[in-house]
Amino acid sequence: MPAAHTSTKTNDLARMRDRCRRAYLAAREGDVGAQVLADRRYAQVLSAIEGQPAAARVVMLQRAAVWFEITVDMRTWPDRIRGLR
Secondary structure, eight states, X not given: OHHHHHHHHHHHHHHHHHHHHHHXXXXXXXSHHHHHHXXXXXXXXXXXXXXXXXXXXXXXXXXXXXXXXXXXXXXXXOHHHHTTO
16 A cells, blocks of 8 residues: 555656746746746755655645746736735
């Protein structure tokens, strides 16, 4: 039974790593400032997940993916909302 549980964690980790990578690449599109910020954040996340248990890696990658996705989404927000940043 533990093998199936480990396999699920591995699958979750692979899916979350892929989601985070796709969100990171999308966040890089835009101006140079967006690229620098996204590159820095992605490097920090990859560094931070090293040596962590699989469950912690999944959560950390998920949070980073959400951050990148919001960054991309904010590009279409009206100015009155963007000013709240």
